[in-house]
Amino acid sequence: MVSNYPICLAAYSLNEDRIKSSSGGIFAEIAKIVLDRAGVVFGAAINTEGKVFHKYITKKEELQDLLGSKYVQSDLGNSFSDVKSFLKDNRLVLFCGTPCQTEGLLSFLGNKPDNLILIDFICHGVPSFKVFHNYLQEISQNREVEKIFFRDKENGWLDYSFRVEYKNGEVYKCIYNRSNYMYGFIYDLYLRPSCYSCSFKGIDRNTDITMGDFWGIKEEEPEFYDKDGVSVLILHNEKSKQLIDLVQNKIKFKVIQVDEIVKHNPSIIKASDKSIMHDLFFFEMKKGVSHVVEGIKNPNIVQKVRNKLYRGVYKKIVAPRSLKRINKASAQKGSIPVIYINKEECCGCSACLSACPKNAISMREDKEGFLYPKIDKSKCIGCKNCIRVCPNKNLEKNRQV
Numbered sequence: 001m002v003s004n005y006p007i008c009l010a011a012y013s014l015n016e017d018r019i020k021s022s023s024g025g026i027f028a029e030i031a032k033i034v035l036d037r038a039g040v041v042f043g044a045a046i047n048t049e050g051k052v053f054h055k056y057i058t059k060k061e062e063l064q065d066l067l068g069s070k071y072v073q074s075d076l077g078n079s080f081s082d083v084k085s086f087l088k089d090n091r092l093v094l095f096c097g098t099p100c101q102t103e104g105l106l107s108f109l110g111n112k113p114d115n116l117i118l119i120d121f122i123c124h125g126v127p128s129f130k131v132f133h134n135y136l137q138e139i140s141q142n143r144e145v146e147k148i149f150f151r152d153k154e155n156g157w158l159d160y161s162f163r164v165e166y167k168n169g170e171v172y173k174c175i176y177n178r179s180n181y182m183y184g185f186i187y188d189l190y191l192r193p194s195c196y197s198c199s200f201k202g203i204d205r206n207t208d209i210t211m212g213d214f215w216g217i218k219e220e221e222p223e224f225y226d227k228d229g230v231s232v233l234i235l236h237n238e239k240s241k242q243l244i245d246l247v248q249n250k251i252k253f254k255v256i257q258v259d260e261i262v263k264h265n266p267s268i269i270k271a272s273d274k275s276i277m278h279d280l281f282f283f284e285m286k287k288g289v290s291h292v293v294e295g296i297k298n299p300n301i302v303q304k305v306r307n308k309l310y311r312g313v314y315k316k317i318v319a320p321r322s323l324k325r326i327n328k329a330s331a332q333k334g335s336i337p338v339i340y341i342n343k344e345e346c347c348g349c350s351a352c353l354s355a356c357p358k359n360a361i362s363m364r365e366d367k368e369g370f371l372y373p374k375i376d377k378s379k380c381i382g383c384k385n386c387i388r389v390c391p392n393k394n395l396e397k398n399r400q401v
Helices: 026-036 060-066 079-088 099-109 129-140 180-186 193-197 238-250 258-264 278-287 289-297 301-322 351-355 391-400
Strands: 007-013 040-046 052-057 093-096 116-121 145-152 161-166 171-175 209-213 231-235 251-256 361-365 371-375
Touching: 007 026, 007 238, 007 258, 026 040, 026 060, 026 093, 026 116, 026 209, 026 238, 040 060, 040 079, 052 060, 052 079, 079 093, 079 099, 079 351, 099 116, 099 351, 099 391, 129 145, 129 161, 129 180, 129 289, 180 289, 231 238, 231 258, 238 251, 251 258, 278 289, 289 301, 351 361
Parallel strands: 040 093, 093 116, 116 209
Antiparallel strands: 007 231, 007 251, 040 052, 145 161, 161 171, 209 231, 361 371
């Protein structure tokens, strides 16, 4: 293997966990190495209401909860504080999250300990729990949810399906390009405002490994294609190379060029473009997620007229207002910190919540369902720890660390 970083690989696991994973199953193999060393693994899980949240595991039997993509923003809760506590106890810790979440963790910690392994992934953006929960209720029709799979690979990795299993034994399954929820996600209808101006793009990252799907494999490396999924890995440092060495007998991999990744997965270097219908979607979401998406994707005559009129006035009226998603708390005077002014500045990583010594910060849901920090003025002592750990303000500092 080459030694100049970053090193780009195409890879997949040779074990059965790959079927449960979204692409090549490499995260599972690295996680098992950590768990074998009495370490702790942090990742995103999902409950039966469709809420995605970070949790930590210490046993291999729990690993399946963290496998597979979840196309909803994860609630980090106290994960950053838990990571810090385990690191202080000299436990080996693996944390996997979106680029903004891993940067938030680094900002919160203030350094990058040797016993911390950071994995992020090529991120398209995140919808809110509110949107997905509403959609889940619509398709479930009062049936009790047992399991949710955003990337079911029964038909193969490239033709994955959105699948929900119910306690009564019934199954809802829809191939990704026919799912209204996946359509809205892929075409940027309801991503978090900060996702449209994401600061955490690029090949060079502060994490150890960046993971993603090798979408262009049939064009770039056809002989390496496997129907059960192939990942791309970007190794950023010596620690990441050592991790691959530890799992090399459990995976198949080959060195590829970075251009092969960027060409077919541009989200690694470019933020998603905000859909012109984004604000219209949230204005009409009370009518139903599927109803609104269908009216944008396959509009009837009335909806066609509405959509045309909306697009016509968007640049003059809607767009200027969208740029003024002001945090009303920013108008407060005195010693209360202003964590963000425009919502585009806040990625919702919760670093500020974890850093507050007085528990004065809570994460509150806005009308679109995204979580934003809110400061309790009666508890705040004006220390501004929340400002100091904001990843949007610390990106260059983290790179130096």
